[in-house]
Amino acid sequence: MEATIRIERYADQGRCVGHLDGRVVFVRFALPGELVRVVLDEPHDRDDRYWTGEVVEVVEPSEDRVTPPWPLAGPLAMGGGVGGADLVHVSLEGQLRWKAITIGEQMSRLGHIELEDVPIERMACDLETGGLNWRTRIEMIADDQGRPSMRRRGTHARVPIDTMPLASRALLDVADECHVWDGGFEPGSQIRIAVPEPRPAAGAAPPDDGANHAVLVAGELRDGSPTASGRLARGRGRRGPRPPPCPPWPRGRWGRAGGSLRRRGTSTGTSSDTRWTPRASGRCTARHRSRWPTMC
Numbered sequence: 001m002e003a004t005i006r007i008e009r010y011a012d013q014g015r016c017v018g019h020l021d022g023r024v025v026f027v028r029f030a031l032p033g034e035l036v037r038v039v040l041d042e043p044h045d046r047d048d049r050y051w052t053g054e055v056v057e058v059v060e061p062s063e064d065r066v067t068p069p070w071p072l073a074g075p076l077a078m079g080g081g082v083g084g085a086d087l088v089h090v091s092l093e094g095q096l097r098w099k100a101i102t103i104g105e106q107m108s109r110l111g112h113i114e115l116e117d118v119p120i121e122r123m124a125c126d127l128e129t130g131g132l133n134w135r136t137r138i139e140m141i142a143d144d145q146g147r148p149s150m151r152r153r154g155t156h157a158r159v160p161i162d163t164m165p166l167a168s169r170a171l172l173d174v175a176d177e178c179h180v181w182d183g184g185f186e187p188g189s190q191i192r193i194a195v196p197e198p199r200p201a202a203g204a205a206p207p208d209d210g211a212n213h214a215v216l217v218a219g220e221l222r223d224g225s226p227t228a229s230g231r232l233a234r235g236r237g238r239r240g241p242r243p244p245p246c247p248p249w250p251r252g253r254w255g256r257a258g259g260s261l262r263r264r265g266t267s268t269g270t271s272s273d274t275r276w277t278p279r280a281s282g283r284c285t286a287r288h289r290s291r292w293p294t295m296c
Helices: 092-111 169-177 226-233
Strands: 002-010 015-020 023-028 035-040 050-060 137-142 148-151 158-160 190-194 214-217 220-224 273-278 284-289
Touching: 002 023, 002 050, 002 092, 023 035, 169 190
Parallel strands: 023 050
Antiparallel strands: 002 015, 002 035, 015 023, 035 050, 137 148, 137 190, 148 158, 190 214, 214 220, 273 284
């Protein structure tokens, strides 16, 4: 189902908000003020509070809209769909404006603090690189011909790639040196590359082998440092080890009320800020606000 929608404001995850027949629609690759043609995600006839969709045509563009510097990360209707760059259609100045407005709205809605101006600083090399070359780790999958590829959103199609504009230049150098783009992988195998940026820390020592990168294919180290591969294997994105399991809650400490315990305690002495919610069964559930270690 397609519809023409006037976009109203910014939302989360690189989406913007519009309305269709009184229902909220979260639209990917749109900008406030634009009039766009949107294809709704299936199933579009479900009775939900909101729908989601994606731009297929821009009728009235915003001044912040630019041609995606990496078309594969753009909308499906325009040959994209591999993801990884939610704001690829937004100018650099527009991206700063988007983030400033989003933070201001969250501070007002959640913190009840009104901010006239939210300062957002760009990276030093942002203008030089055009907003690209910032990822220090990437994940791909080998297609049926053994070439590095990425899955197209909403399909099982694998799009072969021979570069990654979002990756840092150091990572691209490692990929070239290891002949990653030449292919030859087992079809369906996962390809992961990480080149952490130097982050000086007291007592930190470089890897014994001198390598500061890791190339993993199907979970096996193909090139680089075992230390870097261990960091890469511990979790996706920027997460580190999982928090410890929830310990048992002592019975009889709090009064019962309606089958649950009425007070909430706060655990201390752990690596994460954890709030324990006691339950009548003598166990508890935890909401972790961990300070995940940055690996790249």
